Amino acid sequence: KQEVTQIPAALSVPEGENLVLNCSFTDSAIYNLQWFRQDPGKGLTSLLLIQSSQREQTSGRLNASLDKSSGRSTLYIAASQPGDSATYLCAVNTGNQFYFGTGTSLTVIP
């Protein structure tokens, strides 16, 4: 069974810093990987979707990379802002299901 791990579980950074969130998965046979953010008491908002054939995707200050063979993805956030504070989840698609990590709780301190 696919297992998805996110490290660190929590991260606190001062505003303006660049940061990297990590996601690792045990089975490299995936169709794609998706990054989400979740604000307290809310549903999930899709940030980036990387297909298995792609190496990275960019949206604004966000850049997600995928190394399928090593079972790793990173989410890079540039010039962090207090509004980036949220829980960030990664999920891998194995064909029938998405398997989610437990998330990284990010706090950006003004």
Added chain:
Amino acid sequence: GAGVSQSPSNKVTEKGKDVELRCDPISGHTALYWYRQSLGQGLEFLIYFQGNSAPDKSGLPSDRFSAERTGGSVSTLTIQRTQQEDSAVYLCASSLYSVGSGNEQFFGPGTRLTVL
């Protein structure tokens, strides 16, 4: 609609009662998923619908849980004889095509279920 909607947003019920949770996917999306998020836990897959195919029920935790999707659109998740451990946020998501085609999931705001 513009996004996935779920109702009710909050549900408080007594142990042993049945509850129904509703999900309206994005119009035209053929795939629909239900997940459960317990406090401090990751998302747990429950069930997946793709078009008119038989649903993938492999994630349902017990036979007290069931789900239907009528007309390939709205879905209802039913929990019978609720237990306190059923308390969680139930999230619904939809995607344009099946998961295997590599399509993006869009989530609703969730229903917070509390079983007293």
